[in-house]
Amino acid sequence: MAEYKVVTQKPAGVTFDLADGSYSLERLALDPIGAEIVEIDAQSEDEFIAEAKDADGLIARGRPITRKIIESLENCKVISLGSVGADTVDVVAATEHGIPVTNVPDTFIEEVADHTMMLLLASFRRLNVMDAMVKDGRWSEGRPLLSEFPRLWGQTLGFISFGHVAKATSVRAKAFGVNMISFDPYIEELSMTEYGVEPISTLEELLQRSDIVSMHAPSTQEVHHLMSEDQFRAMKPTALFINNGRGPTVDEKALIKALEEGWIAGAGLDVFEQEPPDPENPLLHMENVISTPHVASASQRMAPETRRRVGQELSLVLTGRWPRTCVNPAVLADAGLKRWQPYSMGRGPGSG
Known part of the structure; x- marks a missing residue:
């Protein structure tokens, strides 16, 4: 026995x-x-x-x-x-x-950090749009489009939650010359500053300052729909939103509205509220959204x-x-x- x-x-x-x-x-x-x-x-x-x-x-x-x-x-x-x-x-x-x-x-911290940087870079450089241009024979359209956007160096990356994955991502992001800030009321400020990340006291300030927002909060009742309409409205219209964390932390209807109405410029998503997402989900049909099937840790x-x-x-x-x-x-x-x-x-x- x-x-x-x-x-x-x-x-x-x-x-x-x-x-x-x-x-x-x-x-x-x-x-x-x-x-x-x-x-x-x-x-x-x-x-x-x-x-x-x-x-x-x-x-x-x-x-x-x-x-x-x-x-x-x-x-x-x-x-x-x-x-x-x-x-x-x-x-x-x-x-x-x-x-x-x-x-x-x-x-699988390193895998998720790699995936976060992949979505960040692909979204920032409009990889899916560039890929489609090449395949559709629109070769000459790529350079004029990217010439409208700033370079990544000097942009501000904001982390929502600064646990293991955000720390590993910050190590990678530092090499690209971005400024980094983070909002996490549960992490000591020294844990952020030792990674070259500026602690931010409110989520609203982080959203207002960031050119790229990277969501890393766990899925708990406390942070359910932490990102909703008010939060997306607080972001820059040129900002990108990356979510490699958990789908329920984001009000997906609000994200769709933010993208459709131009409150933000684009998104890179590995997670959704409903998985797998409905084939008719508007996020799957937007040119300014890059998505992967919840595989960041794989x-x-x-x-x-x-x-x-x-x-x-x-x-x-x-x-x-x-x-x-x-x-x-x-x-x-x-x-x-x-x-x-x-x-x-x-x-x-x-x-x-």
């Missing part, structure tokens, strides 16, 4: 299949402690609860881990996410029940490394130790776990 029972919903996404379609990577850390992974092909929440109520740990994959599920758990010590965002888990309910929720905020390394980390975090907590990262670290003091890290804990979305 296994020492620990770890339950997960049978996954339906491609990420699992990309990393071999089995649990071999999670088991690298779980097999040595006698933990068994039980995959449930539950068709309903009640069916999942019936199988998971005695679990020692959950892998949050395949279905939302709701308050109802959390309140049914009789022995759960940890819920482990293979993502940065924790919006698929009711973290408030988990905290109330003293259950640590772990995530992987540092597994690389050869990403899927396998993420799944190894899920297993490692489960193993740490199940054997009585602090996880490497925790979305709700306040529960750790009363969880009876031993702190072992000689470094500061990563605290999930937006953490420094």
Whole structure:
């Protein structure tokens, strides 16, 4: 009989299949402690609860881990996410029940930072328009169009939230000679200035000053539709908006209106409010929008490394130790776990 029972919903996404379609990577850390992974092909929440109520740990994959599920758990010590965002888990309910929720905020930072710069540069230099001109035989139209725009050097890049990805992006952006500012009330100012980024005290000031706004806020209720009509109206009409974070942080109707009415000049998007987006979504048919299918974190390394980390975090907590990262670290003091890290804990979305 296994020492620990770890339950997960049978996954339906491609990420699992990309990393071999089995649990071999999670088991690298779980097999040595006698933990068994039980995959449930539950068709309903009640069916999942019936199988998971005695679990020692959950892998949050395949279905939302709701308050109802959390309140049914009789022995759960940890819920482990293979993502940065924790919006698929009711973290408030988990905290109330003293259950640590772990995530992987540092597994694919470099990939997302690269993607942010890609969208920034492609949007700023109107790459999709230039590409279409070449393919349509409009060779001579490109230079006159780009001659209407300033060079990137000296422009102001504003980060909304200054966590791991924004920091990595700032390192890349510095080489392009941009001025950088950031609004994040949860990050110490010194954490920004050491990256050459000026702290800004209000979102409105950041929006008014930025030539490019890069959204990195996590998807929480607090920042739901953080960017709405008033915020887009505050931006320069020549400004670009980049979102590699989470779709729900942006009021998509307001973004569409801002682009259609010229409140802003363009957008680069890896995320949408509804995914996949409706084929009739106006954002998919605008010349001044460059979009990608929520792939910023994807690389050869990403899927396998993420799944190894899920297993490692489960193993740490199940054997009585602090996880490497925790979305709700306040529960750790009363969880009876031993702190072992000689470094500061990563605290999930937006953490420094």
